[in-house]
Amino acid sequence: MCPMKFCPNLSIVVLAIFMSFVQYNYAQNSSNFCGTEITDESLSYFQSFQDNIKLYEKEFAALTATARKSGANKNSTPTVLNSIPVKAHIIRPSDGNGGLSLKGLYDAIGDLNEIYADAYMEFFLCEEVNYIDNDDFYYEFSRSKEADLTADNYTHGVINIYFTQYVEVKPGVSLCGYSNTFGGSDVVVMNNGCGLNGTSLAHEIGHFFSLMHTHGPDNHALTTELVDGSNCDTDGDMICDTPADPGLGTDCVNNDCEYTGNLKDANGDVYTPDTKNIMSYSRSSCKSYFSEQQLARIYAFYKSARQYLSCPSANVNFTADNYQECGDELTVQFTDLSIGATSWQWDVDGDNVVDYTEQHPTHTYSEGIYDVTLTVSVGNLVYKNGDENESAPTGLISKTFSQVIKVGTHEDSSMNIGFDTFDFASSNGWSAIDVSGNGFNWLVNSGETISSDTGPMLDKTSGKTSGKYIYVEASGSKEGDVAEFISPCISVNEKNALLEFYYHMFGDNIGELHIDIETPNGYFDDVIAPLIGEQQTNQTEDFIAQSINLSRFYGQTINIHFRAVRGDGWAGDIAIDGISIKGNAVTQKGNDTPALKLFPNPVTDNILNIVSTSKKKNAEDYFTVSNLVGQVFLKGSLQDSRQINVSQLPKGSYLVTVVNGKNIEVKQFIK
Missing domain, CATH: 2.60.40.3080 (Immunoglobulin-like)
Known part of the structure; x- marks a missing residue:
């Protein structure tokens, strides 16, 4: 993709010849390229998680700083890795012979783990390999056949990787593979040879976790990212420690991995791309690493949008008898819900130290907000670095549940929440809990949601597309899934106190919204009649106001639970905004009014x-x-x-x- 110097003053005719040559050159070299397409819909999906991503990128930076201070590296990091389940589908000819070997598969997973350990992630094979014996899928697989391939060969909630002999997106153009990115089905398709070259599979998994090519979202146009980095966060791959890339290829990267092109950006500066970056189109023999900000983006996107990944027969999960306490101490009884576990390691306070090894521990917390990490031993898994003669070694899989325990978090008694100050849903003492564990949870958003014909167009409190609200995204989850949004502790000091909020429930598949109240004396389900089904008549209709009399909770400290139940399809986004308590006196301690x-x-x-x-x-x-x-x-x-x-x-x-x-x-x- 580096055939000649780019000249801004080329005539239209010459420019057309230039672009034709670029596309011809792309086709000639495309067997080393990928077919992942960054669509406007996938970019919108990515943008919907921006606040969460920024926060988790900072968390990644803190983890990395701690690891460096301790002298740790990717092979000896003190931070528990997040275990990512992979379902391997090996496509073979119809006679059942050939296809990727098990040793090749294990090597590919081992290569992934070597690279992704720096993102605090590891991959394991979920259940047995699925063999698909089909000449059509083996010799001439096209992305247009994906629906037929996955109809009977797909596992929900894991990364489905299909290894085959031939992959194309456009007719007649052989590719290394492609990934469905940013909200599509959990599918990666790989050419067998590329899957074993050490980095192409890592490249496609990078797309799955939101990375773009270093040359930007368009494979056929010169990047708009400038060499001086002044627009690095909005153009190109939107990552600032990867230099602007004009689009690499074997014609402008030599065998010593040196860029030999002379293309210039709009300012006339010569590009100096990184030929060793895994997300580039450089020679496969040159590519070897992700940049630090790419690793942070991978980690943050997993934590923001992919934590639903879970192997049906071997996964990590738990519940607790209490997640939140208004006082300064909380004793929690954890109940392990993991599947296939034979031993347990609990880090219950986020300090990377194992606190308990029993299955169902009890822990007493002091004031604070805590992560809980559970690591379990699971038998009957082929994962990490097995070899062809090794059957199902036992492995460890882990998952961190972020900010799941909150002790001593209080909201002002005259609460007024518009979400514009929220970085992510579990902010400011509030808790967003994916009760069902299938990725159905509360998210902070502005503007439209990622799904068409459902969700609001703008927020309620500001009436602007830039204003924030909170909502549950129905795409990618299951009917009947439950998500809770729980308030900090609130003291009800007046008999006429009213809870007020605004809701938006438009779409063909709207589920239910319930309001529950938790007190020291008990849990009260449905303090008003549940809101069930579509409530607005069109998407542009305004939020609807709802008020709840809190007089029966006078003199008590409460937690408010907004409980959403997913409907029977993706067009079921439920949003709320403008949560407030009216007529409630601010708690007085003598003459003390905290603010x-x-x-x-x-x-x-x-x-x-x-x-x-x-x-x-x-x-x-x-x-x-x-x-x-x-x-x-x-x-x-x-x-x-x-x-x-x-x-x-x-x-x-x-x-x-x-x-x-x-x-x-x-x-x-x-x-």
Whole structure:
């Protein structure tokens, strides 16, 4: 794709000849290329997770910094890897002979694990290999036949990888493979030879986890990304530590992996692409790694959009008798729900240390927000680095449940939530829980949702497409799946207090929205009649207001549960916005009315200032600074100074918890 110098002043005729030559050159070299297509729909799906992705990219940076300080690398990292299930489908001729060997398959998985360990991920083969004996799929598979291939050969909730002899997307153009990206079915198709070259499978899996080619989303046009990096986050591959790439190929990368082209960008600067990046179109023998920001993007997209991946016969899952407590201590009884597990390792507080090895442990938490990681031993798995004569070695699979335990998180009694300050659903003391474990969960969004003909067009509180609301995405989950959105602890101090919120439920497959209230004295399902089925008559119709009398909860501390039930199809997005409590007095402790503000946020010059409208200081006033998984880095008194020096903290997102008398407030800040 580097046939000649790009000249902006070419005539239309010469430019047409140039583009024809580019496309001819592409066809001649395409056996080494991929057929993944980045569509507008897939980009919209990716954009819908942007806030979550940014947050998890910061989490990745913090994990990487910790690993570097400890001297760890991808082969000895102290951080538990997230286990990703793969269903292998080996396509053979109709007579059942040939096809990819088991040793080749195991080597391919081993190569993946070597590369993706730096993204804190590992892949394992879920259940037995599925053999498909079909001449048509083996000798001349085209993407147009994907529906026929997957009709009887597809496992939900795992990455389905199909290995075959020939792959094409456009007629007559042989390719290495392709991936369905950003919201499509969980399918990767690989040419056998490319699957064994060490990096092409990693390339397609990179697409599956949202990476684009380093030359950008269009394989047939010169990238608009500039060499000086000034638009690196919006153009090209939207990643800033991968240099602008004009589109590589064997004609402009020599055997020493040196770029020999001389194309220039719109500013007249000569491109200097990275010929060793796995997501480029460089020579296969040159490609060997992902950049650090690519690894962060892979990790963040998995945590944001792909955590539903789970092997039906071997997976990690648990439940707990309580996830949230309004006081400063919570004892949790965990119940393991993993399938196929024979031993257990629990890290219940996010410090990468195994706390328990029994199946159903009990743990007492102090104030904070915590990740829980469960690692289990599972028999009857072929995974990691087996060989052809080795049958089903036992393996470890792991999964981290982010910010699942919250202790001491409180919301102001006169709550007014518009979601514009939310980075992701489980923010600011709120909890989003995928109860069914199939990827049906609450997400923060602005503008339209990724599915057509369902969901709102804009938010309620601002009336703008840039405003944020929260919703459940029905695509990619199952009928009857449940997702809960749970409030922090709220004190009901007035008998006439009202809960108000706005909802949008438009689409042919709308399910149900239930409002439940949890109190120290019990759990109250459906405090109003459930909202079932389509409520708006068209997509552009405004959110509908709903109010709930909280008088029966006077004098109690409550948690509000918004419980969504998925309908019978993808056109079933349910959105809520503008959650508030009216007529509820702010909790008073003497003359103390807590209202905490932080500035500057993000922090500059390493000093975070705390301002409170509290009218008196208490002798026990203090603060803690923790990361988003509850690990405390700083603590101290607020009696002498209302400034916190955060110079020792690496860049990232943190929580500051301020105890003011008997009141507790938690705020998020960024350094």
